[in-house]
Amino acid sequence: MNRLIMTTALVAAGAMPAFAQEVSDNVVKIGILNDQSGVYADFGGKASYEAALMAVEDFGGTVLGQPIEVVTADHQNKADIASNIARQWYDTEQVDAIMELTTSSVALAVQALSKDADKITITTGAATTELTGAQCAPNSFHWAYDTHALAVGTGGALVDQGGDTWFFLTADYAFGYSLEEQTTEFVESKGGTVVGSVRHPLTNPDFSSFLLQAQASGAKVIGLANAGLDTQNAIKQAAEFGIVQGGQRLAALLFTLAEVNGLGLEAAQGLSLTESFYWNRDEASAEFGNRFMERTGVMPNMVQAGTYSAVLQYLKAVDAAGTDATEAVSAKLHEMPVDDVFAQGGTVGANGRLYKDVYLMEVKKPGDSDIPWDYYNVLQTIPGDQAYISPEDSGCPLVNG
Missing domain, CATH: 3.40.50.2300 (Response regulator)
Structure with a gap:
């Protein structure tokens, strides 16, 4: 299969405990699945992967005393390829959550698969409101934007x-x-x-x-x-x-x-x-944007900044839950306010939608x-x-x- 797959492990310096009962497989593993070679490669792409790494680093590199690993792959904007990668990640690579998921067909397919696998998805790259509408799932979340927000903003607000x-x-x-x-x-x-x-x-x-x-x-x-x-x-x-x-x-x-x-x-x-994000809107977003630029050569858009926020909030939820077990982490994701460079005072609805300013x-x-x-x-x-x-x-x- 012609696709790009990368992996990295980020571990804080110092001795690590040999075993932590709260974390499955002694590692918290996050997958960033998106288009890295096609028409949406600039929309999210490899820069979203870098945003995820930034979030892990800013969180401290470990959670509950265990390492955090980020893997990524190119789904080529094809739902079948995305589903095969997600299934492999869940079945053989012990991935706990998949994020980004550019293109709606991909996001819907992976969200459905993740529901059956009892895994978490946080979509930042797809637009359809179906993700938090008729096809919502208890462990799935929609983070950066959707077609309704685009219509309200560019339609209603322009009037x-x-x-x-x-x-x-x-x-x-x-x-x-x-x-x-x-x-x-x-x-x-x-x-x-x-x-x-x-x-x-x-x-x-x-x-x-x-x-x-x-x-x-x-x-x-x-x-x-x-x-x-x-x-x-x-x-x-x-x-x-x-x-x-x-x-x-x-x-x-x-x-x-x-x-x-x-x-x-x-x-x-x-x-x-x-x-839903602009790097030069205020001092905090500018500081984040400049750090992002140093490692990617571009300023972040809402998808990339949203991916940073999604990964960071997921790790906060794991820490608050005291485990990486899906049900407990999902409960925390629904409960906890979202306060970071992407969202200030954000809340997550019962349908998994992040509510924040656009x-x-x-x-x-x-x-x-x-x-x-x-x-x-x-x-x-x-x-x-x-x-x-x-x-x-x-x-x-x-x-x-």
Whole structure:
């Protein structure tokens, strides 16, 4: 199987006890499973693995007197490959928890497998609300963002900023439909109007005809209900048409700092998007961002910072539970507040959703960026209880029986 697998063990200096009854196999092992070679390699990728290592180091390298080990693999955005890796990790490598899980199909498959295996998952890289909705699981958690938060932030909040007429460029498959549908709901709930939409093929190289329709619509906001290279190509070509310079806004419904860096400010300027973390938002996030940059060469986006938080909180829960047993650790993850560089005063709902603030961002003009990676103006802070579906309304059977 063509995949990348890495492993590292981090052990604090000093003598280690020969045996600790509280920790199975005398080691706490965490797996970071994501895309490390495909279209989402910058979205999370190997940098998420480094974020996990940072969390282990910041925690102290051991928990309950035992070493912490982090393993990682590339799932190639394929649910079957991801499931095979997860099964191997659980059956033969004694992995206790799997995290990151970029792409929704992968996350749903591994979460279901983990439920049967009585293991913990904490998803930071996938978007679907199904993870904490109809397919929620007692030992599974959703940490960094989801499609509902993106729709609230980039949809509803932009209407509050004056963007009350919308036109959608939508990828012609289920992910695009969901983004358009959820964003439309929030635009209209705020009194906005959708004046039109057009669907484009997946991995579409030429957006000129679609952008001309969006431009002619006169909509204040052009919503990009797509992802990856499709979003980047649409933004590049929108710059060539002078759409932002002409007074219309581009709203990328799934875009992060990594993709902005890949495009450059000249093409991305004026773009509106939602993230749950920005490295230059305050002193603590800047300190974390600079440490992350030293070891990865990039500043962290919400997926990578979310992975740091997920690993750190998991280790805190193991320590508080006095064991790495799944049920006890899961109970602590539900009970404990989340206070770290990613989330301040965060809480975890009965459906496994982390509730924390998210931020509506606008990408700066090139002349307004003073330092490298200083790409965003924070337009609005959206509280977690507004950004995410409540446990009671999520459709999670664990909440409503």
